[in-house]
Amino acid sequence: LEARRHNFLAAYTDIRGAGALAWTDISTGAFHVMACPLVRLAPELARLAPQEVLIADGLDADAVGVIEQCGAAITPLSPASFDSRSAEARLQSLFQVKSLEAFGNFSRADLSAMGAVIDYLEITQKGRLPLLRPPVAQVAQRMMQIDAATRRNLELTASLSGGRAGSLLATIDRTVTSAGARLLERRLSSPSTVVDVIEPRLAAIACFVDDINGAEDLRGTLRRTPDMDRALSRLSLDRAGPRDLAAIRNGLSEGRAIHGAMEKADMAPLLRDAAGALAGHDPLIDLLEHALVAEPPLLARDGGFIATGYHAELDETRKLRDEGRGVIAGLQAEYADVTGIGSLKIKHNNVLGYFIETTATHAQKMLSPPLSERFIHRQTTANQVRFTTVELSDLETRILNAGNRALEIEKTLFQSLKQAILDTHEAISAASAGLAELDLATSLATLASQENWVRPVIDESRDFVITGGRHPVVEAALKKSGEPFITNDCSLSAEPDHSALILLTGPNMAGKSTFLRQNALIAILAQMGSYVPATRAEIGLVSQVFSRVGASDDLAQGRSTFMVEMVETAAILNQADDRALVILDEIGRGTATYDGLSIAWATLEHLHDVNKCRALFATHYHEMTSLAERMAGVENATVAVREWEGEVIFLHEVRPGGADRSYGVQVAKLAGLPSAVVSRAQAVLEALEKGEREGGDRQKALIDDLPLFSANPASAAQPARPSKLDDRLKDIHPDALSPRDALDLIYELIDLAEN
Ligand code: ADP
Ligand code: MG
Secondary structure (H helix, E strand, O other), rough: OOOOOOOEEEEEEOOEEEEEEEHHHHHOOEEEEOOOOOHHHHHHHHHHHOEEEEEEEEOOOOHHHHHOOOOOEEEEEOHHHHHHHHHHHHHHHHHHOOOOHOOOOHHHHHHHHHHHHHHHHHHHHHHHHOOOOOEEEOOHHHHHEEHHHHHHHOOOOOOOOOOOOOOOOHHHOOOOOOHHHEEEEEEEHOEEHHHHHHHHHHHHHHHHHHHHHHHHHHHHHHHOOOHHHHHHHHOOOOOOHHHHHHHHHHHHHHHHHHHHHHOOOOOOOOHHHHHHHOOOHHHHHHHHHHHHHOOOOHHHHHHEEEEOOOHHHHHHHHHHHHHHHHHHHHHHHHHHHHHHHOOOOOEEEEEEEEEEEEEHHHHHHOOOOOOOHHHHEEEEEEOEEEOHHHHHHHHHHHHHHHHHHHHHHHHHHHHHHHHHHHHHHHHHHHHHHHHHHHHHHHHHHHHHHHHOOOOOOEOOOEEEEEEEEEOHHHHHHHOOOOOOOOOEEEOOOOOOOOOEEEEEEOOOOOOOOHHHHHHHHHHHHHOOOOOOOEEEEEOOOOOOEEEEEOOOOOOHOOOHHHHHHHHHHHHHHHOOOOEEEEEOOOOOOOOOOOOOHHHHHHHHHHHHHHHOOEHHHHHHHHHHHHHHHOOEEEEEEEEEEEEOEEEEEEEEEEEOOOOOOOOOHHHHHOOOOOHHHHHHHHHOOOOOHHHHOOOOOOHHHHHHHHOOHOOOOOOOOOOOOOOOHHHHHHOOOOOOOOOOHHHHHHHHHHHHHHH
């Protein structure tokens, strides 16, 4: 089990068209349910990324298809497991309540999905249920909706290559506890759409940004807190050892220290609540501190984890056991004396237990009377003869009994300590959640102050105004190679009757995709309740984020790239509401020019007139820039490049206006295309452009005007004849030059170059 990730088991059900999804992480006890119509299923599964999904036999094939695509294992159960009436009874008895109303209003479908989860746990955990917390109903409208393709595309929790490395999550994760890391992943996967949820989180971070030293101290303590959630779950499932008891002890006592240190008056409410959950555990901490040794062993059956002074009888039997060992030493001295054999030893092995050992030379004496009356022969080996006595075996029995008795007592004590913990499991879970919240707030504050992030301003408008925005992952990658990231502004403020749309053109490699994504990431970060990589950010709540990239390959699913692109675009046009933030990156790229252009064109019009959302639209169809004149709320922008001596230099600056050309040929040259191909391409391009300017048919222009390949002098692969400068350079032997000669030579070379 990965400590820093959740491990969800989910169940999906559909009762006469009303769907519900329930899920739990049995390693932490979290238990949730939400209404989930079939159309929402794919995005919700993408958000949760469950390991296993339970379904009823005979579930609708469409739903099964969606679940198969999310990559989880599917476990079909009999419809009886999903029966909503027995589910209700099961839930009531599990949580020991007469009615579930205390936890919320659950629909038949909700009950059915939750019931299936519990039924399945009962079967698989052999009747021993994990410590589930009471179910919490989640409401989709309170969460920013991000579908699977968008998550993948924006690389929120996993990079396109699959792993966590290179994802946004990996880049922003500064948490120091596993529970904190899990909370971060949860928040990043489900940003909120409720100002009253987001603001308290931002206020908590602000507290620590203002007191970064305090945050650092707190993180030092947090680093030492063990994973209480998982210890608790092992305890409840009877898979625990003494170290789990110690984890609860250490976690709660570090928590108490944190609570003590945080008793400041002017704390954000979220922090006050989190710290509050850390108080009031004194009786349990005292009990565990008293009962346990500092560093207990792994397994309860080995004993040795209960501290001396905690249990009188245990201390007594342990003394007996240990004293017995002392008595043996005395006995050995006595026997050596009685037999007159100074080298006689009492030893122990697992076959014989305790025995007296002497060398073969001395043995004869002990095998004959009078000694043979007392010493009973047990075994003769090559060099040794072994004996026992009645008193030795009595003593052995007593030592053994004491040892067993001590283990027995420790096992009972383990059970009672475990029970003491389980009796207060809710308070312990709350403390653990409090620690996770503190870890998250301090880690985001640390991130914000290390990386210069700013607190976003969030309101109910439909504005989206970012100043000095950055892409955190690209910036981190550039930092490694010592290059600066160029910040960019983005101003998208939607009017009531139409959308706000930026149409971004510019050459390949200019930074279009980066700009698009950074703005989506800023919205997501802000609404998960984090500071954002910008100097200023005003964000009117975003309900949905969509991100699509043209011609992304999806071979694994066996659909052609263009088909995928169109399916995904259709999903946006059908679903985006007027609070959505849509990012379309070179849509239409996957087909022939005119097809692609027409699709991109119509898509943009639909977004503008029908969806009325905020959108960033990158395209290489320069023809589309004319749309800005016709449509209010559409603005052109381009990523600036400078041309210098036939080379293109990327400035990565987003500016108003359209791109004049795409510099594809220059980029190809940068990429190392053979120079003959580059110059040929340049010639073709010029002919095409000339043809177009003259209003002719492109194809005709190509055929009529373009000199044949071989006839194009620039395409010749051989280098030009060596110049005087080349000749002179060839003659130079730098090792033989004095500094003075070198300087003269430079003047000479400059002269040659100029003539
Ligand atoms: P496009 O989509 O226009 O082809 P990308 O967004 O993929 O371009 O960017 C190409 C590369 O340019 C990125 O990998 C990154 O290294 C660099 N880049 C993009 N934006 C910036 C920026 N704002 N500042 C610095 N480098 C950038
Ligand atoms: Mg791109």
